Structure formats: C-alpha cells, structure tokens
Amino acid sequence: MLAGISPAVHTRKKTRFSLADEARALLLAADSVRYMDELLPVIFGGKVIGSVYGKDGNAWISPHDFSGFPGGYYDVKASFNAGRSFQAVYNINGSAGANANRWSDLWPCQLAQGAANAYSGTASTARQFTDVSSGAIPHGGNVTPAVKVLAGYHLLSTGSSTPGCAFMLYDRVLSYDENPITATLTTMTNTLTAQRWVGSGLPALRICMTAGKTVTGATVSDLSSLIYANDAIVGSRTMPTTRTIIIAGTSTPSATQPADLIAFDTSNGEYGPFLPLQATDIGVSSITSYQCTANNTGTITFVLMRPLCIMVAQPTGIASLIDGVTERFLMRRIYDGACLGFLVRPPNQAGDAGTYSGRLSMVWQ
Amino acid sequence: MNLHLRSKTKYGLHDDQRALEQAMRASKGIITPLPVVFGGKVIGSVGWNRFSKEIWAGPFNGYDDLINKATSSTPQVFDAWAYKTTGAFTVTANRWYDTWTVADDPDGGTFPGAAATAYVHSTSDPGFIGLGPAPSGGQTKHLTGADLIETSTGAFTYILYDRVLVYNACPITSGLKNMTNTVPATRYAGVGVQIMITEQAVLSGAPSLTALSYTNDASSTVSLKGTPYALTSNQSADSTHAAEIMNQTAPDLMPFLPIAGNEKGVQNILSYTVGSTLTGSICFVLARPIAMLVCPITGQSVQMNWVKGNPNLFQLASDACLALVVRTNTTAGSQVGFNLQVAWG
Numbered sequence: 214m215l216a217g218i219s220p221a222v223h224t225r226k227k228t229r230f231s232l233a234d235e236a237r238a239l240l241l242a243a244d245s246v247r248y249m250d251e252l253l254p255v256i257f258g259g260k261v262i263g264s265v266y267g268k269d270g271n272a273w274i275s276p277h278d279f280s281g282f283p284g285g286y287y288d289v290k291a292s293f294n295a296g297r298s299f300q301a302v303y304n305i306n307g308s309a310g311a312n313a314n315r316w317s318d319l320w321p322c323q324l325a326q327g328a329a330n331a332y333s334g335t336a337s338t339a340r341q342f343t344d345v346s347s348g349a350i351p352h353g354g355n356v357t358p359a360v361k362v363l364a365g366y367h368l369l370s371t372g373s374s375t376p377g378c379a380f381m382l383y384d385r386v387l388s389y390d391e392n393p394i395t396a397t398l399t400t401m402t403n404t405l406t407a408q409r410w411v412g413s414g415l416p417a418l419r420i421c422m423t424a425g426k427t428v429t430g431a432t433v434s435d436l437s438s439l440i441y442a443n444d445a446i447v448g449s450r451t452m453p454t455t456r457t458i459i460i461a462g463t464s465t466p467s468a469t470q471p472a473d474l475i476a477f478d479t480s481n482g483e484y485g486p487f488l489p490l491q492a493t494d495i496g497v498s499s500i501t502s503y504q505c506t507a508n509n510t511g512t513i514t515f516v517l518m519r520p521l522c523i524m525v526a527q528p529t530g531i532a533s534l535i536d537g538v539t540e541r542f543l544m545r546r547i548y549d550g551a552c553l554g555f556l557v558r559p560p561n562q563a564g565d566a567g568t569y570s571g572r573l574s575m576v577w578q
Numbered sequence: 579m580n581l582h583l584r585s586k587t588k589y590g591l592h593d594d595q596r597a598l599e600q601a602m603r604a605s606k607g608i609i610t611p612l613p614v615v616f617g618g619k620v621i622g623s624v625g626w627n628r629f630s631k632e633i634w635a636g637p638f639n640g641y642d643d644l645i646n647k648a649t650s651s652t653p654q655v656f657d658a659w660a661y662k663t664t665g666a667f668t669v670t671a672n673r674w675y676d677t678w679t680v681a682d683d684p685d686g687g688t689f690p691g692a693a694a695t696a697y698v699h700s701t702s703d704p705g706f707i708g709l710g711p712a713p714s715g716g717q718t719k720h721l722t723g724a725d726l727i728e729t730s731t732g733a734f735t736y737i738l739y740d741r742v743l744v745y746n747a748c749p750i751t752s753g754l755k756n757m758t759n760t761v762p763a764t765r766y767a768g769v770g771v772q773i774m775i776t777e778q779a780v781l782s783g784a785p786s787l788t789a790l791s792y793t794n795d796a797s798s799t800v801s802l803k804g805t806p807y808a809l810t811s812n813q814s815a816d817s818t819h820a821a822e823i824m825n826q827t828a829p830d831l832m833p834f835l836p837i838a839g840n841e842k843g844v845q846n847i848l849s850y851t852v853g854s855t856l857t858g859s860i861c862f863v864l865a866r867p868i869a870m871l872v873c874p875i876t877g878q879s880v881q882m883n884w885v886k887g888n889p890n891l892f893q894l895a896s897d898a899c900l901a902l903v904v905r906t907n908t909t910a911g912s913q914v915g916f917n918l919q920v921a922w923g
Contacts, residue, residue, distance in 0.1 A: 281651070285645040287642065288645075378879075416710050455681035456682060492702065523881065539641075558915075
C-alpha cells in the first residue's frame with residue numbers, strides 16, 4: 214500500500230541512497246508492475262528494499278522491515294565477517310550442587326558476582342539489572358541502532374550428572390529481594406520499572422521465586438496470593454493457586470551454591486521454573502503484592518526474567534556446541550543492557566555439582 | 579536435488595536450477611547478496627559466487643525471511659514456557675492421558691458448557707498454552723521448535739493438539755444420545771480433526787460405545803467404524819488428575835477414534851450410543867493433533883527444530899487452544915517442562 218511508505222518504517226537506511234530515493238524507487242517500481250499479477254522484489258542500491266504487486270491497473274507497495282538482518286543468513290555471515298560479533302565468555306561455579314529435578318538459579322555463582330551482591334536490593338523493592346550489574350555475563354556492550362541476537366553457544370560442564378542437564382539462558386530484568394515469608398500482605402515498591410521486554414508487541418517477563426539470603430525455616434507456608442501487572446501493564450492480575458505453591462528452600466545461596474527455585478507442591482511431581490499466570494496473560498511487567506499462609510523465617514526472591522534459550526549439556530568434559538542460526542533457530546534478541554544469567558535443572562538421577570563454562574555467540578547488524 | 583521437492587515457479591525443477599546457476603555466474607564479483615527472480619517469484623539468492631535456494635512456508639519467503647522477522651525491531655518470535663503433569667496418581671502404563679485439567683503452568687482447564695452440547699474453546703478459557711503477543715493484522719503464527727525437559731521416570735510420547743470443539747458432561751445412558759450442535763468449530767473445517775473420548779466424572783462401570791455418528795470434513799453424516807469400543811474409567815479428571823483417554827481397546831492404540839480411509843477429519847458429533855446406564859460422565863474432544871514430542875530417556879532434555887523438521891512451521895490458528903496428551907511406558911506419571919517456539923509474519 215502506498216500509505217505504507219511511512220518514515221517510521223524507515224528509521225534505518227537500507228541502501229547507500231537516501232530514504233526519499235528509496236521511496237521514489239518503490240513508487241517507480243509500483244508504476245512498472247501495474248497489470249502484473251505477481252509479487253516482485255524491488256532491488257535498489259544493491260539490496261531488496263521492498264516488494265511490489267500489481268493487479269488490474271492498481272499497485273501495492275510493501276517496504277521491508279530492515280531492522281535486524283534483512284538479508285537473512287547472508288547478512289549474518291557478513292556481520293561476522295565484518296567483526297560485528299562478540300564471543301561472550303561465562304564461568305559459573307555451582308560446585309555446592311543443585312537439586313535433582315528442580316530448577317536452580319546460578320545467579321549467585323556467576324564469576325565476579327560475589328554472594329553479597331546477588332540479593333543486595335532493598336526488601337520488597339523493584340531492583341533493575343543491566344549488563345553492568347555485578348555478575349552479569351558481558352555480551353559486547355550497546356549496539357543500538359543495530360540489532361544484536363544470539364547466534365549460538367558452547368557449553369562445557371564438569372557436573373556430576375551432567376548429561377541431559379538443562380540450562381536456561383535468561384535476561385534478568387527486575388528482582389524483588391529479601392521478601393519476608395509472612396501471612397500479612399506485603400506490598401512491593403515499584404519506583405523502578407522493567408527496562409527491557411515490556412511494551413507493545415513484546416512478551417514481557419516471567420516470575421521465578423527463588424531462595425533469598427536466608428534459608429527458609431521449618432514452618433509450612435505457601436504462597437497464597439500474588440498480584441501483578443501483566444504484559445499489557447494491566448494491574449490486579451492474580452496468580453492461580455489451584456495447585457499449592459509451597460515455599461521450601463533447602464539451602465542458602467552462596468558463591469558456589471545455586472539458589473533453589475521454590476514453587477509448587479512436589480507431591481504432584483516436580484515443577485517448572487515459573488509461577489503460573491492468570492489465563493490469557495503471556496507475561497508480567499511488575500509484581501504488586503504477595504501474601505503467604507503463615508509466618509516463617511528466611512526470605513525469598515522474586516526474579517522477573519525473559520527466558521532466551523535452553524542449552525543441554527553433554528557428558529562431563531565434552532562440549533556442547535550449537536549453531537543458533539541454522540542448526541537450531543535461536544536468533545533471540547539481546548537488548549542493550551541485557552543482564553544475562555542461567556537457570557540449571559539437573560536430570561533426575563541426581564543433583565549436579567560442578568562448574569559450567571563456555572561462550573555465547575552474539576552477532577549484530 | 580533433495581531441495582527441489584516442490585517447484586517454486588511455473589517452470590520445471592531443472593529450469594529453477596539453471597536460473598540459479600546462471601544468476602550465480604552473472605553475479606561474479608558482486609559481494610552483495612541478490613535475489614533471483616524467475617517465473618515471477620524469488621527462487622533463491624546469489625552472492626559470493628554461491629547460490630541459496632529459498633524455502634516457502636506460510637508467510638516466510640525463505641529462511642532468510644524468517645531470520646529477518648525474528649530479528650526485526652519488535653521480534654516476531656516467542657518462547658511459550660509451560661509445565662504440565664499428569665497429576666498426583668499412578669497411571670496405567672502405555673495408556674494416553676489428557677493433561678488439560680491439571681493445574682500446573684498454565685492453570686488447569688475446565689469442562690464448561692451444557693451437557694452433550696458443542697462448546698468452542700477460546701483463548702479466554704483457562705488451561706490453554708498461550709503463544710505470545712497477537713500478531714498484527716493478517717499475520718500468522720508458526721511453530722519453529724520445542725524444548726522438552728522431562729522429570730519423571732520412563733519414556734514418554736506427547737501429542738500437542740488443538741482443542742477445537744468439546745462435548746462435556748456426556749451421560750452414560752443406555753441407548754441413543756443426540757448432541758446439541760448450536761455452535762460450529764471455528765477452525766480447520768474438520769480437516770485433520772479427530773475424536774478423543776476422555777473421562778470427566780468417574781464411571782460406575784465400563785460401558786461399551788456401540789455407535790457414534792459424526793459429520794465429516796465433506797459434510798457427510800458418517801457412522802464410526804470399528805464399534806463397539808470398551809470405555810475404561812478409573813477416576814474423575816480434575817486439577818490433580820489427568821483424564822484417561824477412554825477409547826483404547828488395547829494399551830498400545832493411539833488416542834483417536836478411527837475415521838474412514840477417504841476422510842480428512844470430523845466437523846462435529848451428531849450422536850452416540852452406549853450399551854448400559856451408569857453414573858459418571860465422559861467428554862468428547864474434537865482434537866487437531868499438531869506435533870508429536872518424544873522423551874526417550876529418563877530425565878533427559880530434548881530439543882527439536884521444527885523449521886527444518888516435521889511439523890515444518892505448522893501454522894497455528896489465532897484462537898488455537900493448545901493442550902497436551904501423554905503416554906508413558908511406566909506407571910509413573912509425567913512431569914514435563916516444555917518450551918514451544920513460535921514465529922510470525
């Protein structure tokens with residue numbers, strides 16, 4: 214459609230010519246295809262800048278979205294060749310062990326993290342994370358207006374039950390640290406808001422509930438209520454509690470001890486990494502409040518994150534090497550300031566205690 | 579030649595090949611990738627003295643286009659994380675179970691609507707697996723892959739299905755029972771849609787399904803083949819118990835009732851007949867199977883690429899109500915975390 218040639222679409226120039234030149238080229242092409250009942254690409258300045266279609270004397274124009282990698286695989290290769298890439302090295306020491314069949318957060322164990330930094334936020338207050346947060350995996354800095362994506366990974370584990378061990382790469386956006394386990398309603402302070410993944414057309418975040426600085430006591434206490442704002446930033450959304458969500462951490466996180474994810478009644482099988490959401494919600498933008506069934510000692514952490522990909526470990530000492538462009542279709546967005554971390558879930562034969570290292574391959578254009 | 583299973587133009591496969599080779603020769607020395615237009619369509623691209631053939635699937639004009647959409651300013655990809663179990667009970671080995679009602683992540687689904695009356699599940703009902711932001715006008719969503727992380731013991735087979743239409747709370751009353759079909763299915767027009775019978779409220783015995791009449795994809799009224807079917811029942815389906823799929827005369831059958839060899843599927847159910855009167859109720863589900871997922875080894879994680887492999891970029895209806903049935907080779911229930919990856923354009 215002619216109206217589709219909006220300056221808003223043209224935030225980046227696709228050719229060596231100007232935006233007006235591109236628009237003129239598309240219009241000229243549209244004039245040329247009237248009565249041609251075929252979709253045809255428009256090549257200008259050596260690139261496809263859109264497509265045109267003609268029928269019965271009319272013509273339609275569809276400018277391409279040229280953010281990211283408009284040329285697809287060729288552009289990915291060209292970006293690597295041109296040095297627009299980064300190999301993000303990570304080193305994680307989870308040697309104190311993660312529980313079998315359960316998800317744990319490796320955040321406190323990431324190199325340069327320091328256990329003291331992992332959960333140092335003000336109690337029940339939104340805390341933002343970026344790539345300069347202590348412990349975040351470096352990924353090559355800001356590249357805007359280019360778009361950076363995950364193009365592959367390499368994973369090497371020394372864990373005791375490593376084969377099949379699943380790792381989830383995530384972008385840690387917000388956390389609420391040091392939340393008390395109390396039967397009194399706790400209202401969060403949300404002065405700071407999510408800086409990534411929340412907005413129109415974006416999926417928002419999921420909630421992990423993990424151990425806090427202090428291990429939970431023996432008193433049985435469940436998470437009886439959690440109110441949040443959803444992906445559309447609509448508040449008063451309610452977490453379902455059909456299935457009991459038990460708060461039961463087994464250890465205190467440290468520089469070598471991953472933080473347990475504590476959710477769900479394990480008598481009904483183990484559990485997934487995220488708290489369930491109200492029907493029709495696809496994500497969360499902030500937590501409003503929560504309440505437990507009983508007072509208990511210890512603290513819990515709510516982490517709002519966006520999962521990026523799953524990585525599966527090979528036997529101990531054997532690297533897992535995946536091309537995320539052709540072998541698996543990853544290409545997940547790494548925003549400026551993304552705070553990268555990992556969850557881990559050892560298989561059910563045993564827990565996993567080891568060190569995890571490797572690299573994440575980033576490419577941008 | 580394997581890439582040429584379908585011709586993209588009105589010319590022959592060899593013509594496509596020749597066009598690509600000719601374009602490659604013509605582009606020597608040009609480092610910018612260029613599309614090759616032949617027969618009015620882009621059949622591939624050339625650059626660096628190589629050529630790349632395009633795949634055509636739904637809205638994606640090739641793998642390059644899929645990459646473009648995944649990396650656009652608002653990424654047109656989503657990872658749908660879910661965790662589903664069969665619940666807290668011992669299952670029968672080698673039988674299929676529907677995890678629809680079990681409260682996990684997402685929360686459990688229910689059996690809404692009047693008894694023996696067609697009910698179209700929408701994406702506002704609880705229980706379905708959500709697939710991310712709604713695409714803008716005219717765009718369609720497609721499966722690109724999956725991760726499966728199985729927790730319990732045994733080997734598991736899963737079928738991801740679209741819960742198209744259901745008849746809930748169907749009584750077990752000897753004789754013919756007519757269904758009420760006020761609302762039609764909103765997707766597939768019966769093509770690929772098959773019938774499952776699941777338990778709802780536990781039955782006081784094991785009745786026999788002696789007849790079932792349905793409307794097939796060609797809008798013909800058809801009688802179910804292979805009757806009678808023994809319907810087994812163990813317990814009610816609820817937030818901690820998956821529903822046993824009842825129409826299995828032997829443990830190793832698939833969860834769907836058979837259709838005739840020349841049919842593509844089922845649009846609705848008109849009536850059913852059982853041989854005895856019992857307490858309890860059953861649910862007829864018109865399901866569109868979408869993908870099979872397999873965890874062959876206890877505790878292992880499995881990753882699937884559905885861009886290149888079956889079910890290649892399957893298009894999901896905008897109102898698809900996705901759910902999961904599972905079959906295990908042991909009496910241990912299933913607890914599986916999975917990530918369905920979708921892209922749209």
